[in-house]
Amino acid sequence: MAGGSVSPTPLLKDELDIVIPTIRNLDFLEMWRPFFQPYHLIIVQDGDPSKTIKVPEGFDYELYNRNDINRILGPKASCISFKDSACRCFGYMVSKKKYIYTIDDDCFVAKDPTGKDINALEQHIKNLLSPSTPFFFNTLYDPYRNGADFVRGYPFSLREGAPTAVSHGLWLNIPDYDAPTQLVKPLERNTRYVDAVLTIPKGTLFPMCGMNLAFNRELIGPAMYFGLMGDGQPIGRYDDMWAGWCTKVICDHLGLGVKTGLPYIYHSKASNPFVNLKKEYKGIFWQEECIPFFQNASLPKDCTSVQKCYLELAKQVKEKLGKVDDYFVKLADAMVTWIEAWDELNSSPSAAIPNGNAK
């Protein structure tokens, strides 16, 4: 089962894009080279577009900065966040591939308990290519993994599972805590390697972290909008959360699965908790309203595509969350703009997109 060598078989190398948002540099790619080099990278440069981001030699990539985003989307560029890693979803939109893997630039290769380097991408691909089991919980976790199976009592009619839309990976070292938790436990490190992949049951919401995330763009791409964050917005650090709630509701509606667990990456940079607190605190209140909204959201039967589901959600966001704060009215509009832009860029296979600086 486990790939022995550091150079794994490039599974899906022509079907998967790696999307990386960055404002600093891409030195971290050196460590990932053995695993990433076969794949095409889409780099979304946040922040000052006049800065040049140096990409290590030997990678095949396209790079987009704010100017490119404005040029390509025109007025619709307003839905893409500025000065926030949420801008990464632009990369999802311009990709032409079936699968996306997105990773933060402070995430490195982790080691498993035997000391071996973990090929995170390979595990994500395994997760995406095998079914999920959202309709009934399997106590031995992912039954499709080598050495595991469905347990006694698991209905046979449900053993084919559902197509997997999302693979949510975890992080060793710096855990993904919110600001209050970081303040109280600044020294806590995640050292526990949990050797499991599991499907999040239908009807259950979860906090989706965008640091180490893969998904089937064909199945769920348009739902992966990372919202309005950063410059000029009242909130930050909720981009992936928002995408995760929308994505899960739509996956549940369309009968798709979301997995979480392996693979682990090594998260090296602890962000400043005071800065985080300023970004998050509105979100901490607002999420108390958002969670019941998403838990109770229901989509009509005629929403049979991701876009239709998403537009319906946007409508409901405006109606119900608009009362909480005007921000949600803006967000609902941006959600619609996002879908319009997505459809425009992805309407036909030959839709030509003016490229970023490609190599």
Add this chain to the structure above:
Amino acid sequence: MATVDGRNKCTGKLKFILSYTINKQILFQGMSVPRTLRAGKLNEKILQLFIATGKDEVLSFIRELNIHPVITPVLPTQMAQFSVKDEDVDIVIGAVQSDLTSFMNAWKPIISRFHLIIVKDPDLKEDLKVPEGFDVNIYTKADMDQVAGSALTSQLFSGFSCRYFGYLISKKKYVISIDDDCLPAKDDKGFQVDAVAQHLFNLAAPATPLFFNTLYDPYRKGADFVRGYPFSMREGVTCALSCGLWLNLADLDAPTQALKPEQRNSRYVDAVLTIPAKALMPMSGINIGFNREVLGPALFPGLKLAGEGKFRWETMEDVFGGMCAKVICDHLKIGVKTGLPYVWRQERGDAVQSLKKEWEGVKLMEEVIPFFQNVKLPVEAVTAEDCLVEISKQIKEKLGPLNDVFGQAADAMIQWVNLWRKAGSSSS
């Protein structure tokens, strides 16, 4: 928690951050940051820091979060003391084999300080062999007949179900039950797993069924709630049931094990997690712990297969009972955990032989899923007992027509509740 070095590093870093972001008016020299950090609580000192910024937004944030410096924090969990007294625990062993010597000796270091209830399968002919050195009460067919009458005994308590008699007569708050063909397991570092201690920790710490935590149990040392986990849900709910797992022979059904005769479970997954509300799972009775006060009669010997035998492949009573228990827990807003602890399950029986018997259990499961996914309990049902009575009514109504087995299960559930009430085990 923190080492000396860590403490100094942290002090230095925090001081820098504090001086950089907060007004110089704030005096923090006198403040003991290491102590604050070690305490793991957002206490007066840090609160004062924030308050001293004078920013409206920060102040209203603090008010809204309703931070109590001393009382159970709404904010991040710390490694609180989740402990259970020995005298609140019964360990119930259903003896399906007569010689328990090696089983009990293997578990001795772990269970000898607890009170044990051993219930002998009423169909077992041989005398029980139990080693010395335990605080144990043994119950046999005679005892069961006295409490329930011999007809009911044979209906409810034969085979693996003999353990339910133990649940019935126990007077303790917590019950741990392990199959008699299981031994203590070793963890991934080679240390012996104290399955009892782990079950008790699972039961004492809250469960989190309302929202999924991607770092699994937030109450374990070294873990917490992740970013995006709603604060209003961080207190969790009472954990009513702790379902453990098995190394070596996993709890697979006969067809699966027969197809993969060499497959053994060697993967030690170092996690405990709460099964989310509304999600159903197959509960295995092989290795469980539960809060008897809260769950009461919700674990019951209801579903008896026609060909039920003395191997786990030939039973379904725990799976069926477990689905009812989960529905009840969801309704009562209490939690079910799964994962650690592991036990080592020994080889016994032959899956192919079990396959030859009519494995009706597998077919039956198909019929019950839609029922359990849609069952609704009335608001007035506020105890496990009430819920069980209500579920049995619905089972009789909706599943009874599909198969006699269900009608019988529904009747058995009512008999069980009556026994429960008679034995004075009722929850008020």
